[in-house]
Amino acid sequence: MNEIERETQFILKKYNIKANKSLGQNFLISEEVVNKIVESSNITKKDLVIEIGPGLGTLTKELLDSANKVICVELDKRMVEILKDRFKLYSNFELLNQDILKTDLKNIIEKEKQSKEIENVKIVANLPYYITTPIIMKLLEEKLDLESITVMIQKEVADRLTAIPGEKNTGAITYSVYYYAEAKEIMEVPSYSFIPEPEVTSEVIQLKVRKELKVKTQNEKMMFKIIKNSFTQRRKTLLNALTNTKIFKEKNTGIEILKKLNISENARAEELTLEQFAQIADEIS
Numbered sequence: 001m002n003e004i005e006r007e008t009q010f011i012l013k014k015y016n017i018k019a020n021k022s023l024g025q026n027f028l029i030s031e032e033v034v035n036k037i038v039e040s041s042n043i044t045k046k047d048l049v050i051e052i053g054p055g056l057g058t059l060t061k062e063l064l065d066s067a068n069k070v071i072c073v074e075l076d077k078r079m080v081e082i083l084k085d086r087f088k089l090y091s092n093f094e095l096l097n098q099d100i101l102k103t104d105l106k107n108i109i110e111k112e113k114q115s116k117e118i119e120n121v122k123i124v125a126n127l128p129y130y131i132t133t134p135i136i137m138k139l140l141e142e143k144l145d146l147e148s149i150t151v152m153i154q155k156e157v158a159d160r161l162t163a164i165p166g167e168k169n170t171g172a173i174t175y176s177v178y179y180y181a182e183a184k185e186i187m188e189v190p191s192y193s194f195i196p197e198p199e200v201t202s203e204v205i206q207l208k209v210r211k212e213l214k215v216k217t218q219n220e221k222m223m224f225k226i227i228k229n230s231f232t233q234r235r236k237t238l239l240n241a242l243t244n245t246k247i248f249k250e251k252n253t254g255i256e257i258l259k260k261l262n263i264s265e266n267a268r269a270e271e272l273t274l275e276q277f278a279q280i281a282d283e284i285s
């Protein structure tokens with residue numbers, strides 16, 4: 001048993017608590033993984049780190065030593081009591097007992113960035129898996145002033161998020177992530193690295209948030225609507241999927257638009273690049 005595992009068992013016993021499955025509580029107990037997450041986040045004393053779901057504070061402890069400030073957002077009151085106790089001597093620790101999906105991150109980041117000491121804001125987390133996608137989409141769609149997002153998620157989702165549009169393993173979410181960020185895989189994490197063990201293999205990924213969006217479109221909303229509708233009917237051709245969902249008013253309009261953009265009438269969603277979806281959106285707009 002390593003030190004992190006001993007410490008985790010000790011805290012769980014001391015406070016007499018069991019992991020709450022419905023809150024996605026799987027506590028990290030691998031030193032190697034904790035070190036890799038912290039090291040790949042490249043944290044300096046000029047960084048504000050926002051940690052989502054700190055749990056018992058395993059990652060938090062390391063983050064507090066490297067960052068200028070760490071703001072943790074944790075929903076479970078029991079964890080909040082433990083964290084307050086554990087880090088009461090740290091002046092750079094702040095804790096919000098909130099649902100991350102309802103947290104006004106834009107406001108928090110704007111306020112913190114007024115301090116001269118903080119240059120970059122980084123998200124680091126071992127995410128609760130039941131809301132992986134909404135959390136990541138919130139972080140990206142709110143166009144927060146973030147440098148990077150380093151998170152542990154299910155491997156299956158990681159594969160989709162780090163895929164390249166037009167290549168294998170893509171879904172609608174691949175295109176959204178690619179629009180806002182550059183994604184890479186950091187390490188695969190077996191289920192025995194947590195207690196309790198999750199039912200799936202995990203992976204740490206990193207999203208470097210783009211300073212400039214990947215493509216330019218006059219109608220971002222329409223572009224994402226097209227992507228979503230094309231992938232909902234991914235077995236159909238793009239032409240049929242977009243005609244069925246009334247994005248192309250008529251099939252003939254669709255044929256004309258695709259012809260103009262040099263896209264085959266038989267193409268399916270996964271064969272398109274993000275630029276091509278942007279072009280379709282612009283044509284429709």
Ligand code: SAM
Binds near residue numbers: 055056058101
């Ligand atoms: N960071 C800890 C670790 O690595 O051992 C715990 C990670 S655990 C996978 C996910 C954490 O997210 C839990 O502490 C859980 O209570 C918290 N959580 C679940 N839903 C949340 C939400 N909506 N907002 C904030 N935290 C949440």
